[in-house]
Every structure is written in C-alpha cells, then in structure tokens.
Amino acid sequence: MKQFDNYIFDLDGTLLSTLGDLTTSTNYAMRAFNMPEHSIDEVRKFVGNGIRKLIERAIPQGIENPQYEQVYNVFMEHYLKHSLDTTKPYDGIMDMLKTLKGNGKRMAIVSNKYCTATEELCQHFFNEYINVAIGESERIKKKPAPDTVIEAMERLGITRENTVYVGDSEVDIATARNSGIPCISVLWGFREKDFLIENGGKTFIEHPRQLTEW
Numbered sequence: 001m002k003q004f005d006n007y008i009f010d011l012d013g014t015l016l017s018t019l020g021d022l023t024t025s026t027n028y029a030m031r032a033f034n035m036p037e038h039s040i041d042e043v044r045k046f047v048g049n050g051i052r053k054l055i056e057r058a059i060p061q062g063i064e065n066p067q068y069e070q071v072y073n074v075f076m077e078h079y080l081k082h083s084l085d086t087t088k089p090y091d092g093i094m095d096m097l098k099t100l101k102g103n104g105k106r107m108a109i110v111s112n113k114y115c116t117a118t119e120e121l122c123q124h125f126f127n128e129y130i131n132v133a134i135g136e137s138e139r140i141k142k143k144p145a146p147d148t149v150i151e152a153m154e155r156l157g158i159t160r161e162n163t164v165y166v167g168d169s170e171v172d173i174a175t176a177r178n179s180g181i182p183c184i185s186v187l188w189g190f191r192e193k194d195f196l197i198e199n200g201g202k203t204f205i206e207h208p209r210q211l212t213e214w
Contacts, residue, residue, distance in 0.1 A: 020087070
C-alpha cells in the first residue's frame with residue numbers, strides 16, 4: 001500500500017463504533033411519537049448522510065411527516081446526553097493513530113455528524129493525535145461535497161498531494177473522488193465490501209494496523 005503523508009478520517013464506522021448509541025437515540029425518538037422502532041442493522045443502513053437523513057429514513061413518510069422536526073429535535077436532545085454510553089474506538093485505532101502521529105503524519109476528521117458532536121467526540125477520544133475535526137453545519141456543504149475535506153486540508157496546511165481519505169461508506173468513496181484524492185475503505189464499519197465495490201471502492205483494509213504496515 002502506498003505511504004501517505006496526510007490522513008483525513010471519517011468518524012462513525014471508521015474511527016468510532018457509534019452504532020449502538022445511534023440506534024438507542026433513534027428508537028427513543030421513535031417511541032416518543034409512537035412510531036415503529038428499528039433494529040441495529042436497519043439503523044446501520046440509515047447512517048452516513050447526517051442526522052437529518054437518518055431521521056428521514058427512520059420515520060414513516062420521511063421528511064413529509066408533519067412530526068419530522070419534532071422527532072429530529074428529540075433525537076438530538078437524547079443523543080447529546082448519551083453519545084458516549086457505548087461509543088468507543090474500534091480495536092487497533094488508538095495504536096494506529098499513535099503510530100501515524102509518531103511518524104509525523106498530519107491527520108483530521110471529516111464527518112457528516114453535526115459539528116458539535118464531531119468536535120466533542122474528537123476532543124474526548126483523539127485529542128492527543130487529532131486537532132482538526134469538521135462536522136455538519138449550515139455554513140458548509142456536507143459530504144459527499146468536497147467542501148469539508150478542502151477545509152480540513154486548509155486547516156492542516158496541506159494539499160491534495162500525498163493525502164488520502166479513510167472511510168467506511170459509499171459517501172466516503174464519493175467524497176474522496178469529489179475532492180480529488182484517493183480513498184481507503186475500511187471493512188469493520190457500516191457497509192459490506194461488495195456494496196463498497198459496487199459504489200467504486202478499490203482499496204480496502206480489514207484492520208487499522210494495515211495503515212501503518214508499509
């Protein structure tokens with residue numbers, strides 16, 4: 001595998017195992033409005049495009065549902081209080097980040113999770129290694145638009161040369177393509193390999209240590 005100087009990471013499904021807390025908050029909001037709850041595998045398919053899209057996929061009638069904003073607000077209130085209940089880095093992530101940092105690599109997080117949660121989770125888990133974390137906000141287009149990746153590169157003071165995007169979903173593959181950088185797809189996240197291949201995935205890793213094994 002090619003050695004890169006700069007790594008931009010997705011968050012959910014790539015660095016952090018967040019599916020349990022996302023499912024709990026989704027179903028909390030569903031119960032509050034007497035809507036059908038969802039299994040963890042169903043929620044796995046809903047995530048990747050931000051919280052608003054998650055709620056749109058979770059509720060009957062989607063965004064046309066008259067209670068959409070209320071459900072979204074209940075989810076947000078619950079998740080902000082419970083986003084760390086079971087969330088943790090995947091096995092091998094911390095060792096991988098330590099090695100990359102020790103080798104002088106520059107790193108950032110770019111996520112479609114709303115900005116406050118992205119920054120707080122990065123601060124809580126990865127502050128020793130990653131200081132640039134960009135999430136969804138009204139001021140910048142979310143993935144798969146390249147805007148958040150471009151901002152991350154600007155904050156790091158880097159260019160596209162020798163920069164790679166690391167993610168677990170089809171959104172990440174498209175984001176890297178739109179940003180003009182290669183993508184490494186991880187296979188421990190929210191999507192299956194065959195699905196990623198169908199959506200343009202070309203380079204895959206099965207364990208974080210593969211990013212540091214040159």
